[in-house]
Amino acid sequence: MSKLPSYRQPSACQGRSNCAACSLREDMVCADVPLDDVVGFHTQAVDYRFPPGTIMQNTHGPVEAVYCVRQGAVKLVKYDANGGQRIVRVMKRGDVVGIDWAFSGSAESTAVAIGEVHACRIPVDFFRQFTARHADLQIRLLRKSQEALREVELWLAQLVGGAIPARVRVARLLLRLRDGDGERIHRLSNEDLGAILGLTEETISRVIAGFLREGMLERAGSSLAARYLRADIAALERVAGQD
Amino acid sequence: MSKLPSYRQPSACQGRSNCAACSLREDMVCADVPLDDVVGFHTQAVDYRFPPGTIMQNTHGPVEAVYCVRQGAVKLVKYDANGGQRIVRVMKRGDVVGIDWAFSGSAESTAVAIGEVHACRIPVDFFRQFTARHADLQIRLLRKSQEALREVELWLAQLVGGAIPARVRVARLLLRLRDGDGERIHRLSNEDLGAILGLTEETISRVIAGFLREGMLERAGSSLAARYLRADIAALERVAGQD
DNA sequence: CGTGTACTTGAGTGGGCTCAAGCAGGGTGG
DNA sequence: CCACCCTGCTTGAGCCCACTCAAGTACACG
Secondary structure: OOOOOOOOOOEEOOOOOOHHHOOOOOOOHHHHOOHHHHHHHHHHOOEEEEOOOOEEEOOOOOOOEEEEEEEEEEEEEEEOOOOOEEEEEEEOOOOEEOHHHHHHOOOOOEEEEEEEEEEEEEEHHHHHHHHHHOHHHHHHHHHHHHHHHHHHHHHHHHHOOOOOOHHHHHHHHHHHOEOOOOOEEEOOOHHHHHHHHOOOHHHHHHHHHHHHHOOOEEEOOOOOOOOEEEEOHHHHHHHHHOO | OOOOOOOOOOEEOOOOOOHHHOOOOOOOHHHHOOHHHHHHHHHHOOEEEEOOOOEEEOOOOOOOEEEEEEEEEEEEEEEOOOOOEEEEEEEOOOOEEOHHHHHHOOOOOEEEEEEEEEEEEEEHHHHHHHHHHOHHHHHHHHHHHHHHHHHHHHHHHHHOOOOOOHHHHHHHHHHHOEOOOOOEEEOOOHHHHHHHHOOOHHHHHHHHHHHHHOOOEEEOOOOOOOOEEEEOHHHHHHHHHOO
């Protein structure tokens, strides 16, 4: 019945034989590294696929690899005493998951695949050696780290604000989940949206139901499980503007 | 009347003549840089003092320098449309204020001195040259950046959580504002505490009044303007634990 | 002594949480 | 093929915490 390949374990991608052909090379961290060096790299970092929900790194678990995301998204989650989850970061195409635990040696959050994820897997030891040898790569990583910091600060200021009403916060988050510049919006579960904003599942549901009713949002595709929403961007921006 | 020196402008510190004598050298970013190079550095980066409330960098303002904090604290603030402020980071002794704007060329937040701040001022141009030449320094900066990221993620998860009651949040924040390992707690204004937690000034006041009443907190020093509080750490941790 | 700033305290309201039930879709196994 | 369950989403009723608005106080400074 299913048209998707059935895979239960991450599987190596056989489609590409080296990084020279990688369409992402410009965007990736290794952009500045000479191609000759990357070839050695490539024997380590093959392109893997991770099914939805795969736990790529556990909090305080053994640190084995870092990942360059090529497609899909990865969430970094922290759990509180009651088992409630809080998403502290979402990493997308071109981001490097695990710089933090590669350097510190211990992971302070859990990394989970949202939807299907394609990523290059680089063993930490190799990653450490490799970065130590390439100054350009260090600069790249520093920039990535700064970008991440900027993103999280934006979350703090605009998304999780105390007095900001739920409607506004959800609108702002949806706008940040756009697929490129189009009107398609990446659809996370209500639970995940809540875990990002610090709101409950129910509140998210009510707010989004409101947007649907007002015609600012509609489900793309027929089924409930559609991976995207179609949005009236201008209308969302109007809601997001009022604080 | 005032026993403090009166200064309206940042003033250079005359007490030290070079970085070799700097008691902070081990902690600072430049720890790995050979002393010979630091001497050149020193002609640029003298030790400045900034009076409370000094704006060290304006949002979207011209970028002129980065600062190594030697004493005191600096807050990074974002303002929303209504003029409400949100503190996204607090930088303390040993932190480098402005890595982000030095690299990106534009500041996304305003940096303000909390209390009196002692800091080394390094012009951005010099900073860029200097970091480009020293690989060790890049690694250091990367680590600093990662530390900051970790800190902000912690804020997201434990401080600004949606369902977490104000009492718990304030207790957790106070514990993070400890002066070393003692029972002294750095006293910020209620407004600042609120801007960190996403709560109103009034709520902060009520919660702290509660702690004072219950004896978990007492004002250090006689006056209201005391820069510190004395806390029953164990009691605070008990409150902070319940979520 | 008067002014300004920061903090305190009170009364009332409302938005989002909690608890609880109901519903739709997808996968599984008989 | 259908009955079943399980997960994710929806909707409702009631409550409580933190916000809002508004006075009032204490201290610092000129």
